[in-house]
Amino acid sequence: MNKLLEVKNVVKKFNTGGLFSNKKLTAVNDVSFTLDKNKPEIFTIIGESGSGKTTLARMILGLETTTHGEILHEGKRVDGNANRSTRMNFMRSVQPVFQNPFEAFNPLKKIDQYLVSTTKELLQIEDDEEVKTIIDDNLQKVGLSHAEIMGRYPHELSGGQLQRTAIARALICNPSLLVADEPVSMVDASLKMSIVNLLQSLRDDFGVNVIYITHDLATAYYISDRIIIMQKGLVVEMGPARPILDDPKHPYSQLLKASVLSIADAGNGQLAPATDLIEIVNRNEGQIGKMRTYEDTRQVREYS
Amino acid sequence: MSDVLTVNKLKAYYIMNYFGTKREVRAVDNVSLTIRKNEIYGIAGESSSGKTSLIKVFAAAMRPPFEIVDGDIKFDFGDVKIDPYAEDKSKVDALRWSHFSYIMQGSMSVLNPVRKIGKTFEDFALKPMGVSKAAFKPLVIEHLEKLKLSPDILNSYPHELSGGMRQRVTIALATVCRPKFIIADEPTTALDVVVQKEVLSMIRGIQQEMGSSVVFVTHDMSVHANITDRIGIFYAGRLVEEGPTKLMFEQPKHPYTYHLVSSIPRIGDTQRRTSLEGKPPSLATPPNGCRFHPRCPIATDKCSQENPELIDIGQGRRVACFHSDKVKPLAEAIQ
Ligand SMILES: Nc1ncnc2c1ncn2[C@@H]1O[C@H](COP(=O)(O)OP(=O)(O)OP(=O)(O)O)[C@@H](O)[C@H]1O
Ligand SMILES: Nc1ncnc2c1ncn2[C@@H]1O[C@H](COP(=O)(O)OP(=O)(O)OP(=O)(O)O)[C@@H](O)[C@H]1O
Ligand code: SF4
Ligand SMILES: [Mg+2]
Ligand SMILES: [Mg+2]
Numbered sequence: 001m002n003k004l005l006e007v008k009n010v011v012k013k014f015n016t017g018g019l020f021s022n023k024k025l026t027a028v029n030d031v032s033f034t035l036d037k038n039k040p041e042i043f044t045i046i047g048e049s050g051s052g053k054t055t056l057a058r059m060i061l062g063l064e065t066t067t068h069g070e071i072l073h074e075g076k077r078v079d080g081n082a083n084r085s086t087r088m089n090f091m092r093s094v095q096p097v098f099q100n101p102f103e104a105f106n107p108l109k110k111i112d113q114y115l116v117s118t119t120k121e122l123l124q125i126e127d128d129e130e131v132k133t134i135i136d137d138n139l140q141k142v143g144l145s146h147a148e149i150m151g152r153y154p155h156e157l158s159g160g161q162l163q164r165t166a167i168a169r170a171l172i173c174n175p176s177l178l179v180a181d182e183p184v185s186m187v188d189a190s191l192k193m194s195i196v197n198l199l200q201s202l203r204d205d206f207g208v209n210v211i212y213i214t215h216d217l218a219t220a221y222y223i224s225d226r227i228i229i230m231q232k233g234l235v236v237e238m239g240p241a242r243p244i245l246d247d248p249k250h251p252y253s254q255l256l257k258a259s260v261l262s263i264a265d266a267g268n269g270q271l272a273p274a275t276d277l278i279e280i281v282n283r284n285e286g287q288i289g290k291m292r293t294y295e296d297t298r299q300v301r302e303y304s
Numbered sequence: 305m306s307d308v309l310t311v312n313k314l315k316a317y318y319i320m321n322y323f324g325t326k327r328e329v330r331a332v333d334n335v336s337l338t339i340r341k342n343e344i345y346g347i348a349g350e351s352s353s354g355k356t357s358l359i360k361v362f363a364a365a366m367r368p369p370f371e372i373v374d375g376d377i378k379f380d381f382g383d384v385k386i387d388p389y390a391e392d393k394s395k396v397d398a399l400r401w402s403h404f405s406y407i408m409q410g411s412m413s414v415l416n417p418v419r420k421i422g423k424t425f426e427d428f429a430l431k432p433m434g435v436s437k438a439a440f441k442p443l444v445i446e447h448l449e450k451l452k453l454s455p456d457i458l459n460s461y462p463h464e465l466s467g468g469m470r471q472r473v474t475i476a477l478a479t480v481c482r483p484k485f486i487i488a489d490e491p492t493t494a495l496d497v498v499v500q501k502e503v504l505s506m507i508r509g510i511q512q513e514m515g516s517s518v519v520f521v522t523h524d525m526s527v528h529a530n531i532t533d534r535i536g537i538f539y540a541g542r543l544v545e546e547g548p549t550k551l552m553f554e555q556p557k558h559p560y561t562y563h564l565v566s567s568i569p570r571i572g573d574t575q576r577r578t579s580l581e582g583k584p585p586s587l588a589t590p591p592n593g594c595r596f597h598p599r600c601p602i603a604t605d606k607c608s609q610e611n612p613e614l615i616d617i618g619q620g621r622r623v624a625c626f627h628s629d630k631v632k633p634l635a636e637a638i639q
Contacts, residue, residue: 016460016464049496050465051496159351160523186409186523189569192523215496218569218570260526262530263553266554271505
């Protein structure tokens with residue numbers, strides 16, 4: 001195995017309750033996984049709102065330090081605690097797509113200017129025409145064009161246009177790892193499928209590993225190779241995506257699947273919670289338990 | 305049933321000047337609709353078809369270069385009737401939060417980054433609620449609980465919360481005063497499906513309890529299926545179909561609606577799905593005739609020349625398509 005990314009027993013604790021309080025919140029609790037350079041995959045993270053998905057992504061991107069554990073890229077430490085030059089190297093081969101496109105762009109800078117400076121910096125290209133072609137090529141991949149965004153500020157684009165621009169930006173420097181936090185939450189069904197198909201082609205045709213964070217179980221099923229399901233900082237189930245989503249074993253994974261809204265009875269508001277599963281999930285709350293490995297290689301957290 | 309909001313032949317464009325040449329983005333192009341008392345009206349449609357622009361008009365949140373070019377809107381809240389664009393701004397602002405509230409897309413911008421969440425609640429909601437500070441806090445905490453948020457978050461700054469937590473805070477802000485008219489733009493995109501369901505059911509609950517009206521914009525058709533009473537579908541700045549939720553899913557009459565409801569991916573589905581052919585139209589230079597014609601599977605010559613009017617087809621439905629009788633029912637396909 002040629003390890004592209006190794007996440008080893010990573011923990012993140014935040015101080016909460018003000019500057020002088022020592023109350024701590026464990027946002028990410030002992031997460032480990034490895035991505036193989038020779039076997040690119042779409043590695044999906046699904047989970048509860050507030051379960052630490054974005055924090056984990058930020059640690060992988062070196063934007064947040066780890067409290068314990070380490071993150072290695074091709075064998076070298078790259079987490080926020082690593083030295084600057086290894087991090088700079090790493091930053092060129094891993095690209096983020098941030099969760100909320102409305103927060104991801106500098107509101108005072110025109111989008112095309114931002115893309116131009118990113119391209120020049122990351123690819124070390126000076127020729128304006130060449131830069132423009134690269135930008136336009138990448139915007140075309142997400143159904144946009146240079147002409148559409150030219151001269152515009154972030155607030156002058158729609159939610160979906162912004163989200164797609166963020167994806168195009170991440171593609172500019174041909175990353176070997178893409179960390180995409182909710183990249184299709186604000187686009188219509190048609191664009192969603194074309195972006196998801198694009199992620200697939202990045203994996204299959206360009207050997208890119210993709211960490212795909214989402215709340216959408218259906219697209220997760222459609223494109224993922226492996227999946228981890230998180231709840232309150234802990235991984236509760238991890239392994240091959242389709243077997244897990246077809247037949248989840250952990251009660252929280254089961255609750256997630258049971259809560260997916262259906263369109264079968266459109267117009268009749270089926271919003272009743274799955275109370276039986278919620279009860280089981282609540283009963284286990286606060287326990288850490290242990291991961292057990294199943295025959296199909298998945299790992300499931302179990303409690304005594 | 306009485307109408308709370310009446311929108312009449314509304315045209316609202318972004319009108320820009322690039323070095324002397326005028327450029328218009330016709331984001332809202334001749335839209336007429338009404339929102340009734342006691343209903344949830346869903347808005348779906350293509351990305352950049354003008355959904356956010358339209359509800360910015362509703363919420364009196366327009367900023368230059370966005371302007372109303374033609375048509376008008378009127379609110380009738382029962383106790384107050386108002387045309388927000390004919391009236392003094394202060395009069396409109398006095399109704400914000402108490403009569404109508406607006407949850408913006410990616411709405412974190414209402415949250416002041418250097419102010420704790422608890423303070424933000426006081427800034428916006430204390431006055432319209434009309435209670436003392438001491439009575440206010442327990443009410444807020446009770447409300448947060450319904451959104452599965454712990455009271456601790458009142459002491460947090462926005463950046464200390466996850467995306468989904470911030471999104472719920474903005475929903476809490478917009479609903480805590482129980483306004484008569486709630487405008488929500490993609491309010492549940494950052495929520496896991498368990499929390500999303502509870503949040504939707506809270507919104508439904510408040511709406512029913514108060515008999516209020518909600519305009520709910522989202523791309524997530526399964527959300528529309530479960531929370532809305534009626535749905536309006538937008539394509540390239542125009543309302544192309546409208547009707548009761550059940551009928552829109554079972555027998556869409558516009559080819560674009562058909563595409564939307566038939567392309568919803570489901571768990572267990574591994575068949576390669578393709579998207580609509582071609583690119584979304586530009587609103588600066590929209591195609592002639594029916595704006596959907598370059599991508600429509602059943603388009604004819606007429607479609608590329610004439611613009612189909614939105615017409616009443618009975619059962620509370622309106623559709624803008626010359627060949628709506630050729631759109632197949634979907635009832636079987638979505639079982
Ligand atoms: N800078 C911070 N200071 C204090 N607490 C934080 C900080 N950042 C995140 N947290 C907390 O860590 C937890 C995990 O947050 P995170 O953003 O990683 O969740 P998430 O899984 O991405 O959720 P969502 O699906 O809602 O985006 C939350 O309880 C959040 O309040
Ligand atoms: N301030 C602005 N100046 C110029 N054009 C704008 C401005 N705001 C939006 N637009 C343009 O108006 C069109 C409609 O945008 P709008 O935000 O209403 O779309 P939307 O339907 O909400 O899309 P999405 O689903 O992607 O959020 C888009 O082409 C957008 O680029
Ligand atoms: S009017 Fe013609 S092009 Fe437009 S949706 Fe109907 S069939 Fe398609
Ligand atoms: Mg997040
Ligand atoms: Mg929008």
